Amino acid sequence: MGTVVDAANKEASGIVTDKKPTVVFVLGGPGSGKGTQCANIVQHFGYTHLSAGDLLRAEIKSGSENGTMIQNMIKEGKIVPSEVTIKLLQQAIQESANDKFLIDGFPRNEENRAAFENVTKIEPAFVLFFDCSEEEMERRLLSRDQGREDDNIETIRKRFKVFLESSLPVIEYYNSKGKVRKIDAGRPVEEVFESVQAIFSPKNEKAD
Template sequence: MILNTIKEGKIVPSEVTVKLILREMKSSDNRKFLIDGFPRSEENRIAFEKIIGAEPRFVLFFDCPEEEMVKRVLSRNEGRVDDNIDTMRNRLKVFEALNLPVIDYYAKKGKLYRINAVGTADEIFKQVRPVFEACELEAK
């Protein structure tokens, strides 16, 4: 069903995605999880919190200027058909429309950590490490 949905260019329903995440979480021996790129919309967020029965402890938002994102995508040389300037600009508009309400929601709840995503991977990770360390201290 998921493959057919994707092939048709449609979005997999949030409930299906969240149930897959939950299944993986339950099958793991870990009690802490880093979920990359989800939730991407208010619908995703609501489904996640309803099905999982909890909110994330914190949310990382890697804040990167549009020019930098376009430069990175166009130089990654992966041969993807959607790696072009027009598609990138459209994807960024979709991002703003869908993701910013989620980011604002978690910011208002004091759960959002905004990371300056310009620089080397090591420079960016130096900003992330203290967030994880602080959350580890809170859990004790």
């Protein structure tokens, strides 16, 4: 299989303007604390945090033709095509002066994952998976005061179901390649970050 990867890498250097970024996918259910830990990783390890949702929202706000199309799809309850999200991620990677990226909340499903690797020719260095019980995520979401209208019990449970059905196959795929770093995200923020640091600090790479 090495030859396929080598070919993909050669091709990638042409596409991504000679940039060979380090990409870490960050996955976890709603309320697993991904956002907080991504902010810590950015601060301590110099990564650039790319949120697929934020990029889509920014594109909508820009009023571009692409943004209008995305907005209409979301309004109609349709899923934005993988290619659209991937193009925005790819653009953000190419325009950044950095070469280390956390991609948060993407890929959401197997189709996203396959399309991302296919289009960008980038394979993630690893997947950071924040594993948290549904009870704990539910408790966190209901207690946060951010006034998000999707933080009610029915919607929360629906979001859990979508996460389990869509994202777990992605985690299983990368797990089979030895690329998943699972973190017990049900603990206090500081303890979770200690585990995160152990993964990102090269000298502690073996510590878990």
